[in-house]
Amino acid sequence: MIQSPEQKIVDAAITSRHSIRAYLPAPIAREDIEQMLDVAARAPSGSNTQPWKAYVLTGAIKDRLTEELTRAFLDPTISSTMKAEYRYYPDQWEPPYIERRRKVGLDLYKLLGLGREDKAGMQAQHARNYLFFDAPVGFIFTLDRTMNQGSWLDFGCFLQNLMVAARARGLDTCAQAAFNAYHTIIRQVTGIPESEIVVCGMALGYADMSRIENSLISEREPATGFTTFME
Numbered sequence: 001m002i003q004s005p006e007q008k009i010v011d012a013a014i015t016s017r018h019s020i021r022a023y024l025p026a027p028i029a030r031e032d033i034e035q036m037l038d039v040a041a042r043a044p045s046g047s048n049t050q051p052w053k054a055y056v057l058t059g060a061i062k063d064r065l066t067e068e069l070t071r072a073f074l075d076p077t078i079s080s081t082m083k084a085e086y087r088y089y090p091d092q093w094e095p096p097y098i099e100r101r102r103k104v105g106l107d108l109y110k111l112l113g114l115g116r117e118d119k120a121g122m123q124a125q126h127a128r129n130y131l132f133f134d135a136p137v138g139f140i141f142t143l144d145r146t147m148n149q150g151s152w153l154d155f156g157c158f159l160q161n162l163m164v165a166a167r168a169r170g171l172d173t174c175a176q177a178a179f180n181a182y183h184t185i186i187r188q189v190t191g192i193p194e195s196e197i198v199v200c201g202m203a204l205g206y207a208d209m210s211r212i213e214n215s216l217i218s219e220r221e222p223a224t225g226f227t228t229f230m231e
């Protein structure tokens, strides 16, 4: 198939997206964030419900949240009591998902020089989630509790749009389910109401490509592995 310039641009914006886990401090203008959110909100949604809500954290409130969350995560008497409001992962991990999960985790830790037994090193790396990996912008996304499972599909479309819109502007992201368990603390700091479920967080900023963790390219099963063509 001949590639049109548009196809190349769109494909490149999609395929150049990788989860970035270290950022430069360069700020991002509010107008640019708003523009990306406007683009992302062109996502389709069932009956045009547009169920997504975004909280954009920068400056003092981001600092306060990251401080509180890091403290909570590193204190086992607090972190052990934290519970996500929805189950992101299966209760029982089965192949091929368990192997994929292990591989991406091990690949990241190997890049960082962390051995399988280095629990403290892995914990320190995980803790970086709660700093939004030093990104200048942190998002918390929520959904009205009254909405149902279909709205989560819509939300995924919105989130992917946002991540691709960021790539088109030379920016990078990391979606973060790590925040989900800490919704009570997030609510205390931000005032997000109980009527909204915390869906996930996201870091947004310019990638610090001098950092080894940002060289991680995760694997994908090719289409032939998950697709059945029927005629």
Ligand SMILES: Cc1cc2nc3c(=O)[nH]c(=O)nc-3n(C[C@H](O)[C@H](O)[C@H](O)COP(=O)(O)O)c2cc1C
Binding pocket: 017, 018, 019, 020, 021, 104, 129, 174, 175, 176, 177, 178, 179, 200, 216, 217, 218
């Ligand atoms: C909804 C969602 C939540 C995620 N949560 C986290 C997270 O909390 N921390 C993290 O480091 N990566 C997180 N990721 C990133 C995944 O690990 C990553 O997308 C996957 O390993 C594939 O790698 P890639 O994004 O570089 O293609 C999340 C991704 C998604 C879509």
